[in-house]
Amino acid sequence: xxxxxxxxxxxxxxxxxxxxxxxxxxxxxxxxxxxxxxxxxxxxxxxxxxxxxxxxxxxxxxxxxxxxxxxxxxxxxxxxxxxxxxxxxxxxxxxxxxxxxxxxxxxxxxxxxxxxxxxxxxxxxxxxxxxxxxxxxxxxxxxxxxxxxxxxxxxxxxxxxxxxxxxxxxxxxxxxxxxxxxxxxxxxxxxxxxxxxxxxxxxxxxxxxxxxxxxxxxxxxxxxxxxxxxxxxxxxxxxxxxxxxxxxxxxxxxxxxxxxxxxxxxxxxxxxxxxxxxxxxxxxxxxxxxxxxxxxxxxxxxxxxxxxxxxxxxxxxxxxxxxxxxxxxxxxxxxxxxxxxxxxxxxxxxxxxxxxxxxxxxxxxxxxxxxxxxxxxxxxxxxxxxxxxxxxxxxxxxxxxxxxxxxxxxxxxxxxxxxxxxxxxxxxxxxxxxxxxxxxxxxxxx
Numbered sequence: 001x002x003x004x005x006x007x008x009x010x011x012x013x014x015x016x017x018x019x020x021x022x023x024x025x026x027x028x029x030x031x032x033x034x035x036x037x038x039x040x041x042x043x044x045x046x047x048x049x050x051x052x053x054x055x056x057x058x059x060x061x062x063x064x065x066x067x068x069x070x071x072x073x074x075x076x077x078x079x080x081x082x083x084x085x086x087x088x089x090x091x092x093x094x095x096x097x098x099x100x101x102x103x104x105x106x107x108x109x110x111x112x113x114x115x116x117x118x119x120x121x122x123x124x125x126x127x128x129x130x131x132x133x134x135x136x137x138x139x140x141x142x143x144x145x146x147x148x149x150x151x152x153x154x155x156x157x158x159x160x161x162x163x164x165x166x167x168x169x170x171x172x173x174x175x176x177x178x179x180x181x182x183x184x185x186x187x188x189x190x191x192x193x194x195x196x197x198x199x200x201x202x203x204x205x206x207x208x209x210x211x212x213x214x215x216x217x218x219x220x221x222x223x224x225x226x227x228x229x230x231x232x233x234x235x236x237x238x239x240x241x242x243x244x245x246x247x248x249x250x251x252x253x254x255x256x257x258x259x260x261x262x263x264x265x266x267x268x269x270x271x272x273x274x275x276x277x278x279x280x281x282x283x284x285x286x287x288x289x290x291x292x293x294x295x296x297x298x299x300x301x302x303x304x305x306x307x308x309x310x311x312x313x314x315x316x317x318x319x320x321x322x323x324x325x326x327x328x329x330x331x332x333x334x335x336x337x338x339x340x341x342x343x344x345x346x347x348x349x350x351x352x353x354x355x356x357x358x359x360x361x362x363x364x365x366x367x368x369x370x371x372x373x374x375x376x377x378x379x380x381x382x383x384x385x386x387x388x389x390x391x392x393x394x395x396x397x398x399x400x401x402x403x404x405x406x407x408x409x410x411x412x413x414x415x416x417x418x419x420x421x422x423x424x425x426x427x428x429x430x431x432x433x434x435x436x437x438x439x440x441x442x443x444x445x446x
Contacts, residue, residue, distance in 0.1 A: 071101075292351055
């Protein structure tokens with residue numbers, strides 16, 4: 001009999017990790033603009049998280065970083081000459097464009113794609129649709145390499161289907177799994193796929209934020225559901241509260257997280273909370289599951305504290321005993337209202353009965369916590385064997401990657417360092433070696 005487990009594929013932080021403040025609407029990213037980063041520490045923090053969760057028995061893999069800078073994009077924008085000349089010209093004429101081409105944002109693999117497991121899809125395969133991320137220049141070109149990477153790792157077409165990104169137009173703005181949650185009785189049974197959107201392209205009267213842009217459209221979510229062959233009765237489309245988008249909640253995973261039959265969410269997460277929860281309950285009843293809704297009231301945790309601590313950008317993981325652990329960033333303990341709430345949550349008798357803390361400050365300062373760093377993929381035994389095994393976390397792989405990071409990564413990177421042509425050489429040298437470590441020759445096109 002086949003069993004199904006949820007695998008978390010974390011983004012391996014790239015050597016060009018820097019704080020350029022490119023993501024308007026992401027408060028943490030914007031607040032740390034132009035400060036110096038530590039790529040080496042960022043990668044080691046992420047690897048420590050992967051190792052610790054794998055050691056606990058959770059299925060853990062990784063997605064590799066992308067090649068940087070993106071010389072193809074730089075040349076398409078008119079910067080010419082050798083690689084060094086391209087970098088020099090871009091830094092002189094448009095340092096923001098150069099920063100976009102150096103962005104290490106693929107580390108946040110919750111934005112890599114939307115994933116539907118075979119238990120939900122019409123053909124029984126696990127489906128991926130790569131996110132187009134078209135709202136930001138520094139992310140809009142990621143999908144080409146992301147699709148290439150996903151097809152290299154999930155290469156067996158008997159078990160997997162990897163779809164190209166949706167058209168890169170405003171109508172189909174798609175940010176991947178950061179706005180998608182699957183709820184179910186167990187990972188191997190049919191589930192409900194919850195799509196949360198920020199705006200509706202073809203309805204000008206639909207509510208929308210006024211200060212910050214909404215990145216996910218209803219039209220994109222509906223298209224992904226069609227591509228994956230999902231049944232209408234197993235899909236729920238919910239409008240995110242535009243007021244919280246304007247408070248820095250740029251993705252739904254900054255204000256809600258779900259796993260199994262549990263939805264952990266803030267009171268202000270959805271435009272119409274009662275209708276959203278009712279729709280989810282009804283859909284889950286249709287697949288034989290009962291929703292456990294854990295609502296965090298505004299008077300206990302404000303939206304500001306939720307954003308500051310990234311309480312909801314946490315991972316919910318099912319343990320062997322059926323209970324759940326909440327993987328939270330260290331900032332949750334440093335935010336008094338959140339720390340107090342979490343103490344009460346553990347004593348409440350809810351399914352969440354354990355907290356696991358990680359120091360992910362390098363990622364947090366750029367606007368991404370534990371949930372941003374991982375892409376969830378539910379796999380049965382046969383599918384798990386069909387995955388490229390070189391990206392699954394083991395003690396041996398962890399040790400090799402730590403040695404690799406120590407060898408190739410800088411421990412200080414300022415915005416001005418992006419003008420150094422040697423940085424591009426260092427990144428390409430590191431990634432060429434990473435192809436060998438992961439057993440993915442030809443992954444990159446330098």
